[in-house]
Amino acid sequence: MTQHRTTAEWQALSREHLLAPFSDYKQLGAKGARIVTRADGVYLWDSEGHKILDAMAGLWCVNVGYGRRELADAAHRQMLELPYYNLFFQTAHPPAIELANAIAEIAPEGMSHVFFTGSGSEANDTVLRLVRHYWAIKGQPSKKVIIGRINGYHGSTVAGASLGGMQAMHEQGDLPIPGIEHIAQPYWFGEGGALDPQAFGEWAANELEKKILEVGEENVAAFIAEPIQGAGGVIIPPESYWPRVRQILAKYAILFVVDEVICGFGRTGEWFGSQYYGLEPDLMPIAKGLTSGYIPMGGVIVRDEVAQTLAEGGEFYHGYTYSGHPVAAAVALENIRILREEKIVERVKQETAPYLQRRWQELADHPLVGEARGLGMLGALELVKDKQTRARFEGQGVGMRCREHCFGNGLIMRAVGDTMIVSPPLVITPAQIDDMLLLVRKCLDATAAEVL
Ligand code: PLP
Numbered sequence: 001m002t003q004h005r006t007t008a009e010w011q012a013l014s015r016e017h018l019l020a021p022f023s024d025y026k027q028l029g030a031k032g033a034r035i036v037t038r039a040d041g042v043y044l045w046d047s048e049g050h051k052i053l054d055a056m057a058g059l060w061c062v063n064v065g066y067g068r069r070e071l072a073d074a075a076h077r078q079m080l081e082l083p084y085y086n087l088f089f090q091t092a093h094p095p096a097i098e099l100a101n102a103i104a105e106i107a108p109e110g111m112s113h114v115f116f117t118g119s120g121s122e123a124n125d126t127v128l129r130l131v132r133h134y135w136a137i138k139g140q141p142s143k144k145v146i147i148g149r150i151n152g153y154h155g156s157t158v159a160g161a162s163l164g165g166m167q168a169m170h171e172q173g174d175l176p177i178p179g180i181e182h183i184a185q186p187y188w189f190g191e192g193g194a195l196d197p198q199a200f201g202e203w204a205a206n207e208l209e210k211k212i213l214e215v216g217e218e219n220v221a222a223f224i225a226e227p228i229q230g231a232g233g234v235i236i237p238p239e240s241y242w243p244r245v246r247q248i249l250a251k252y253a254i255l256f257v258v259d260e261v262i263c264g265f266g267r268t269g270e271w272f273g274s275q276y277y278g279l280e281p282d283l284m285p286i287a288k289g290l291t292s293g294y295i296p297m298g299g300v301i302v303r304d305e306v307a308q309t310l311a312e313g314g315e316f317y318h319g320y321t322y323s324g325h326p327v328a329a330a331v332a333l334e335n336i337r338i339l340r341e342e343k344i345v346e347r348v349k350q351e352t353a354p355y356l357q358r359r360w361q362e363l364a365d366h367p368l369v370g371e372a373r374g375l376g377m378l379g380a381l382e383l384v385k386d387k388q389t390r391a392r393f394e395g396q397g398v399g400m401r402c403r404e405h406c407f408g409n410g411l412i413m414r415a416v417g418d419t420m421i422v423s424p425p426l427v428i429t430p431a432q433i434d435d436m437l438l439l440v441r442k443c444l445d446a447t448a449a450e451v452l
Pocket of ligand 1 (some may be wrong): 259
């Protein structure tokens with residue numbers, strides 16, 4: 001238990017000692033952090049006792065909702081039995097083995113191997129090292145370049161931030177590292193110009209082939225992409241995009257890495273976004289929904305052919321102290337058991353996602369909303385000055401204003417520029433979706449009253 005303090009005391013202590021991730025330190029200094037103290041179901045409570053509907057499931061991760069005693073019990077039992085051991089040097093333990101087996105059961109056909117990490121970023125560091133190692137074993141060590149996408153997000157470590165295409169991250173500290181290339185994103189609303197969505201989707205996919213030819217197939221190791229860009233602003237590619245990417249990848253010997261850190265574990269209504277879109281990845285980084293965020297854990301699900309090649313290569317000099325951590329593995333196993341036994345993924349597909357999407361579309365009539373899009377348990381609203389021309393507000397921080405109204409009204413929505421996004425816990429009920437929609441509309445109205 002943490003000690004009880006007043007909000008002001010926590011804020012002061014936090015200001016003095018805590019360097020928080022992705023936080024504007026100048027702003028934090030002036031305003032003080034929001035202190036979240038407890039959670040249950042789809043709700044959080046802050047240190048002032050306000051109840052907040054968490055429409056972001058933490059950071060896209062609390063798939064089974066907060067307050068699951070079973071997960072706490074699983075951690076407790078495992079801590080007493082074997083709190084730590086590692087998987088290095090030909091050792092293993094039951095939780096990691098059982099978890100790899102459970103993941104193989106839900107993963108796409110032919111992807112029955114898992115390398116465990118502590119996070120999604122570490123999973124993508126593993127991807128970078130693994131794909132280069134793979135091609136070296138195959139006798140093609142020149143195949144080193146990885147193609148990612150502008151505005152993609154693959155984490156915050158040096159490799160993760162380099163694979164991602166976030167300009168602001170690249171500007172701090174000379175990223176990306178060499179050997180990483182980025183192509184355009186399939187963001188029709190923001191960048192489609194005069195093209196219709198399908199033509200734009202094909203254009204964006206063709207950028208991959210252009211890049212492969214420019215770099216030379218003999219130098220390209222892999223293409224990495226999120227099925228739906230999350231942190232970039234819930235960017236759902238036009239329907240033409242993935243089929244065309246698949247056609248291109250079929251022509252070249254390049255590994256396909258589908259980053260499932262957000263889409264994995266049910267968010268699209270399938271276990272993995274790859275299954276939703278019919279992709280056939282070679283590697284799938286995972287994290288977040290793997291443990292519903294209750295404890296840190298990530299991994300890379302590996303196609304059997306790739307695992308076979310790795311086996312031929314002898315030792316892979318790679319791993320983390322916490323790879324397959326027994327307590328994290330026990331929690332992940334229990335989390336997967338809950339997702340399966342409560343048929344949460346099926347419920348998302350058949351009931352909750354169709355309901356959320358139908359209700360989400362109602363927001364398209366709001367004067368501030370240029371587009372209301374969504375898929376599965378993901379939603380985005382593009383806030384615009386002119387619905388017809390898709391023209392945005394310039395320099396008014398409309399997204400941040402809207403986000404402030406959300407906090408003020410007991411709702412967490414995230415702002416990516418002027419795109420408002422949601423990714424609620426998968427267990428949210430239709431009645432709670434109704435509550436969420438009421439709050440969203442209220443916050444849009446409050447924002448519109450200031451800027452329109
Ligand atoms: N990949 C994707 C698609 C993500 O959205 C994230 C985090 O948001 C990551 C990787 C990085 O995961 P982590 O924050 O666990 O390192």
